[in-house]
Amino acid sequence: MRLTEKSDVYSFGVMLIELMTRKKPFTYMASEGNGLVAHFATLFAEGNLSEILDPQVMSEGGNRIDEIAAIAVACVKLRGEERPTMRQVELRLEAAQSPEEFEANGDIVANSPLACGAGLTSRQYSMEEEYALSARYPR
Incomplete structure (x- = not known):
């Protein structure tokens, strides 16, 4: 495997998901057999993030949770060319603050x-x- 800027973006997305859920991707397994990243993306698409988000993140995140989650999901897209650049991620995060x-x-x-x-x-x-x-x- 070759490390690229797009693999860094993926890693950043995983880190955002870890921070929002307070779960580790290597130990988490959803009931459907999905790992943390796939389960987070599925719940995001369904509008059910409250099932996986950490309660403290939910109470303190306010209206920014959806935007941060959208950034994380964009970062962990399977195809590297579909992921944003880190500059795009930075701008979206700054806008969400x-x-x-x-x-x-x-x-x-x-x-x-x-x-x-x-x-x-x-x-x-x-x-x-x-x-x-x-x-x-x-x-």
Whole structure:
């Protein structure tokens, strides 16, 4: 097997599914015999994601769950040419984020490339900015 950009996209999709379900793909088996990725995609197509999503993800994800799930399903398409590029994934994820995620002490971080409406098309920023952004989230 040859690793490509499209295989990286697939792996990213699997990781999104793992995060949304809090299940491991190598230990999960649905009653129909499907693995985690196939079962997630089937439930997404049927509109029954609540059967597999982690309850905390459902309560905290709000209206973004469907978009994140759609991104994950697009990433794990069997044919590599049907998968999005990582740039397309990045843009869709940024569009799905809500502004309150960027609030610091009640103010939106205007200089952050992650802030909505910043007008930036790239997420390139310094290690100091990365550290400052990540420090706001509990570990």
